[in-house]
Amino acid sequence: MHRGGVLFRLDTVREAALDALALLLPVECAGCGLPDRAVCADCRAALRPEPSGRRLPDGTPVFSGLDYEGAVRQVILAFKEQGRAELARALAPALGAAVVEAGDTIDLSGAEVVAVPGSRRARRRRGFDPVAALVARAGLDRARVFAPARPHAAQKTLSIEERARNLDGVFEVTASVAGRRFLLVDDVVTTGATLSAAARALRSAGAEVVAAAVVASTPKLFGPSVGSRRERPAAFP
Secondary structure (H helix, E strand, O other), X not given: OHHHHHHHHHHHHHHHHHHHHHHHOOOEOOOOOOEOOOOOHHHHHHOOOOOEEEEOOOOOEEEEEEEOOHHHHHHHHHHHHOOOHHHHHHHHHHHHHHHHHHHHHOOOOOEEEEEOOOEHHHXXXXXXXXXXXXXXXXXXXXXXXXXXXXXXXXXXXXXHHHHHHHOOOOOOEOOOOOXXXXXXXXXXXXXXXXXXXXXXXXXXXXXXXXXXXXXXXXXXXXXXXXXXXXXXXXXXX
16 A cells, blocks of 8 residues: 555656656657657557567568557657657657567567667658667667668658668668678558668678567558467568
């Protein structure tokens, strides 16, 4: 009972501190637009991870912490497109959950985390690297093996086939990766074109890409679902 009372008081103090901060630095919820919170209580609940797994078109298993819809989509867009770097704190648990789900499903022993790189132009526009910020906030060590992505057209207006062509030659491996194992991480996967292109670059350089993990995905756009080894022991050979 005492412990519960302490937790209750800590939550109360936290909310009071946020109220005071909102008076000095007015904000609105990235998920729904309500005032006074970067992410309100309802949208924080929507960001609670529910990991799932799919396969990319090239067969690579990819695990996500959330579905890319509703408040989740709005928070991620605010994080990336509005430069709200503070939202990494709210989104990082979903990436961490995706990594845990990957480890529960396949063998990640010896695998290094590598982030899909953004372009220099995108970093200048945003003021930070979103994927690197998420990796750091999730407490993951990141291997630096990619050069910044080469300039390319925005993916969101392109078809699935156009996305794949658009990313041809965009990712360059600048470190010795032969014989090394990697877990690719990114913020969002839709068609899987970006992750597939990054995985292809690593494999062409002699590396093994065992899986990918992302904050959120639109699973209806690619591949069948897969569960953990405990649930589906035959999901992965």
